[in-house]
Amino acid sequence: MSSRDVSQDIQFEDERIRRAYAKRERRYSHFDPSHSVAVYEVETQLLKLLRRKNRTDLSSYKILEVGCGSGYWLRRMMEWGAAPANLFGVDLLNERIAAARDRSPQGTTLICGSAAELEFKDGYFDIVAQFTMFSSILDRPARKKIAAEMLRVVKPTGLIIWVDFFVRNPRNPDVRGIRKSEIAELFPGSEISLKRIWLAPPIASAIAPYSQIMCTALSRMPMLCTHYLGAIEKCPGLETPGNGG
Numbered sequence: 001m002s003s004r005d006v007s008q009d010i011q012f013e014d015e016r017i018r019r020a021y022a023k024r025e026r027r028y029s030h031f032d033p034s035h036s037v038a039v040y041e042v043e044t045q046l047l048k049l050l051r052r053k054n055r056t057d058l059s060s061y062k063i064l065e066v067g068c069g070s071g072y073w074l075r076r077m078m079e080w081g082a083a084p085a086n087l088f089g090v091d092l093l094n095e096r097i098a099a100a101r102d103r104s105p106q107g108t109t110l111i112c113g114s115a116a117e118l119e120f121k122d123g124y125f126d127i128v129a130q131f132t133m134f135s136s137i138l139d140r141p142a143r144k145k146i147a148a149e150m151l152r153v154v155k156p157t158g159l160i161i162w163v164d165f166f167v168r169n170p171r172n173p174d175v176r177g178i179r180k181s182e183i184a185e186l187f188p189g190s191e192i193s194l195k196r197i198w199l200a201p202p203i204a205s206a207i208a209p210y211s212q213i214m215c216t217a218l219s220r221m222p223m224l225c226t227h228y229l230g231a232i233e234k235c236p237g238l239e240t241p242g243n244g245g
Contacts, residue, residue: 010116013139016174018092033208037215038198042131042163043076045197045229050080053159053231058082061126065089066115066150067133071100074108084108088125090115116145120153128154129161132227134186135175147186151234160187160232165198167226180228191233198227 028035050056058081065074068089078084084107091097097112104110113119115133128150137143150160166177178186180194199219208215218224 010114010139010142010145013137013142014092014114014116016138017136033212034201034204034215037204037208037212037219038201041197041199041216041219042229045195046161046163047080049161049195049229049231055127055159058127060086062086062124063088063127063129064118064120064125064153065129065131066118066146067091067130067136068100068110069096071104071108071110073129073131074100075104078105078108088120090118116142116149118149118153122152123155123158124153126155126158127161128158129163131163132165134162134178135164138174138176143186151187151190154234156234156236158234160190162194162228162230162232165227167200177226178228183228183230183232187232189235191235192230194228194230196222196225196227197229198225200224200226 030036030039050058055061058077061082063074063077063082063086065071065088068074068091071089074082074087074089078087084105087104087107088109088111089097089100089104090111090113091100092112092114094112097110100108100110111119115130130150134143134146137146154160162183164178165175166179168177169175180192183194184190184192197219199215203218203224204215207218
């Protein structure tokens with residue numbers, strides 16, 4: 001397949017993702033008990049990961065989120081110590097970027113564009129993150145291109161944060177879970193550590209309105225979880241092709 005064919009395929013996939021995200025965005029609310037439990041768990045486990053990786057002082061870190069939506073996770077990182085001027089977000093949907101600009105502090109850089117063509121120099125970021133974005137990408141070449149871009153723009157000593165689900169949802173054809181083996185293929189030569197989190201949504205939806213504590217307890221059982229939270233780090237000597245910014 002030529003580079004032109006790949007580029008066209010990615011453009012088609014970008015348009016499909018725009019339509020899928022427009023439908024998905026309406027499903028989530030922090031007033032939904034099961035969603036708020038899931039967000040709390042991601043925050044708790046992410047903070048543990050950052051402590052384990054000795055990233056507890058975010059004040060000087062340049063941080064990029066691909067598929068940033070309305071910027072929730074960028075703002076959370078600001079509350080954990082990141083400077084607004086060091087926060088960057090990229091999303092395909094204009095309306096999501098508009099919402100992020102309305103809600104985020106001045107100085108945050110928010111760009112409407114494709115994560116397959118990041119307009120940043122090689123090795124520019126200390127942290128690059130994605131939260132349930134890859135599962136919305138069904139085209140394998142597009143997944144590989146975005147993963148390559150994430151590897152390109154993160155520093156050799158930087159950290160890629162991965163939060164996404166690994167199970168298939170037969171009722172939602174717009175998403176596809178990503179197994180551990182595919183994550184390894186997407187980020188070749190990298191050191192990858194993954195942990196199962198996030199209580200299965202059907203269970204959480206049934207229990208959370210009555211007991212969020214029970215949901216938290218059940219989420220400690222890996223066989224009941226549907227998502228991976230992980231850290232991806234370049235191995236020494238790993239070189240990634242790039243455009244040099």
